[in-house]
Amino acid sequence: MRYLTFALAKGRLAEKTMELFESVGFSCNEMKEKTRKLIFTNEDLKLKFFLAKASDVPTYVEYGAADIGVVGKDTLLEEKRNLYEVLNLGFGKCRMTVAGPKEMKYKLNSGQDLRVATKYPNIARDYFYHKKQQTVEIIKLNGSVELAPIVGLAEVIVDIVETGSTLKENGLVVLEEICPISARMVVNRVSMKMEYDRITDLIEKVKKVL
Numbered sequence: 496m497r498y499l500t501f502a503l504a505k506g507r508l509a510e511k512t513m514e515l516f517e518s519v520g521f522s523c524n525e526m527k528e529k530t531r532k533l534i535f536t537n538e539d540l541k542l543k544f545f546l547a548k549a550s551d552v553p554t555y556v557e558y559g560a561a562d563i564g565v566v567g568k569d570t571l572l573e574e575k576r577n578l579y580e581v582l583n584l585g586f587g588k589c590r591m592t593v594a595g596p597k598e599m600k601y602k603l604n605s606g607q608d609l610r611v612a613t614k615y616p617n618i619a620r621d622y623f624y625h626k627k628q629q630t631v632e633i634i635k636l637n638g639s640v641e642l643a644p645i646v647g648l649a650e651v652i653v654d655i656v657e658t659g660s661t662l663k664e665n666g667l668v669v670l671e672e673i674c675p676i677s678a679r680m681v682v683n684r685v686s687m688k689m690e691y692d693r694i695t696d697l698i699e700k701v702k703k704v705l
């Protein structure tokens with residue numbers, strides 16, 4: 496039997512995922528030890544798990560380096576990789592939004608020039624260019640995006656909001672909702688055929704406990 500390989504977005508999402516997998520018997524004791532290791536195995540069940548940066552998870556799965564991935568819908572929408580999205584796992588819930596100072600609510604729909612700062616340029620482009628049919632300038636940032644409207648880099652941001660406290664503590668508000676976000680299970684297209692039984696068994700077991 497070959498290994499079934501999982502790519503998990505490191506951090507809280509991976510922890511929640513392993514709790515869920517453990518509850519359906521796909522456990523990995525090696526992962527519970529405090530270590531700098533990146534890859535863990537369950538020799539009995541022939542499972543391999545590795546932790547990757549969230550934005551790289553869809554890449555590992557598309558190329559078949561991992562058969563299965565667990566990552567946020569935000570990353571899937573941004574990376575636009577060719578893979579199967581098979582399950583909404585329900586945790587890691589947040590919202591993709593347009594946010595900024597509340598005065599920008601008017602400017603957002605006034606047709607005036609607008610700069611949008613974001614870690615998600617593809618999502619921002621899809622939303623403004625295709626959904627709203629509005630031309631805006633998109634500025635790519637890599638983090639702490641809430642800074643941009645405060646220091647005058649952009650009028651608004653496109654970003655995820657979970658508790659809302661980052662916006663609130665920086666005097667910003669949600670101006671428009673783009674879409675809800677949560678963790679998803681994704682599968683490589685070839686793996687889905689080659690390992691159909693093992694993968695559908697996992698999907699069915701997870702569905703039952705969700």
Ligand code: PRP
Pocket residue numbers: 637638639640641654655656657658659660661662
């Ligand atoms: C995310 C997101 C917001 C914040 C939202 O950033 O980009 O900044 O969390 O969470 P809240 O609504 O609960 O305050 P992250 O913590 O990933 O850091 P980053 O901005 O450096 O990417």
